[in-house]
Amino acid sequence: MKKDCPKYDKLYDEIASSDYFKNIPLENKDLFDYIAKHTGWNVTTLSNVGTLQDVFYVYRNHNVSYVPAWADDLDQQKLNYLAGIDFKKGNIYR
Template sequence: MRCSGCTVLMNVPKSDEVWKPIIEDSLANLQKKKKDHQDLLEYIGKHTGWNMTSLGRAADLADNLIEIDLFGSTYPDWIKHPRLVGYDFEKMRAEIMSFAEIHQIACADYEPCGGLMAGRWLQDILDKLQKASEGRGPSLVGYASVFLYKNKFYFQKKNKKTPAPAIRLLNHDPNPIDKHVIYQAKLSNKFDTKIQSDGFILLEDFVKIVGSKAYSKWRTACGIA
C-alpha cells in the first residue's frame, strides 16, 4: 500500500487499514456498484477471462480503453458490437469508463483513506501558500492527485493589491487527446460562505477549513513510527 509522504513501503499498518474496505469492495457505494453492474461484470469476465470479484479489474479495462483511444487502436469486437441485452457500443464504453480509478476515487471519498492519503501533500500545499503570501514563493502552484479532492488543482495567489492573501482553486484537465482545459474548481459546501464573487478564498479561511487534515509527520500518520 502507499501512504501519502511515503515511497512504496511494505507493512504500513494505517495505510493497510484504511484501504482494506476499498480493496475488498466492502464500502456501501462499491457494493452497490457491483450489484447494479453485475451483468456487465460477468460479461467482461467472460470475454477477458479475468476474475471479476474485484472492481479493480473493471478499472483495468477502463485504463485499456483510454490507451486504445490515445493510440487510435481498435476496440475488441465484444465491446464494439456488444452482445449483452440493453447495450450498444456507446453505453458499453460509458459504463466501462465509469469504473476508471474507482478504488482511488473511493479512497478520496472515504474520509479515513482520503485524509491519510492527502494529508502530507496538503501540508506541503499549505507551506507553499504561506511562503507565497509572504512574497517568498510562486503565484501559481500546481498539484495532481486523486486524493486531493479527486482533482488536479492549481492554487493561484491573488493580486498583491488585495488587503489579505487569497487563493483560487482551479481544475486542470490535461486531456492527452483534446486541448488542456482550466476552469474554476467545484468545492465542498464547507467553502460556500467563504468564496468571494471572483472565486477567491482568503488564505486564512482556507487554512481554517482544511488545516486539521494536514500532517507533516508521515511515519506517525502511517503507523510506522
C-alpha cells in the first residue's frame, strides 16, 4: 500500500467519496462518543479509532495491565473493522 499506483488511488478515491464511507462517522456516533468520553479526544474521524485500536493491540500483546477497564465495553470486532478501513490508504479521514 506504500507503492504509487494511480489506478488504485483513483478507485480508492471513488470508494472514499461514496455514501458508505461518508456515513461511517454518523452510523458509529455512539462508539465515537464513547471513545471521546473516555479518552478526551475529539473523535470525528476513523483515524482516532485506528489509533486507539493500535494502542490497545500493543497493550494487549505486551502489557495488558495498561488496558483501561472501560475498554472491555468496546465492541472489539467493530473497532477492528473500522480501524481496518482507516488503514487502507494512509488514513483517508485524517
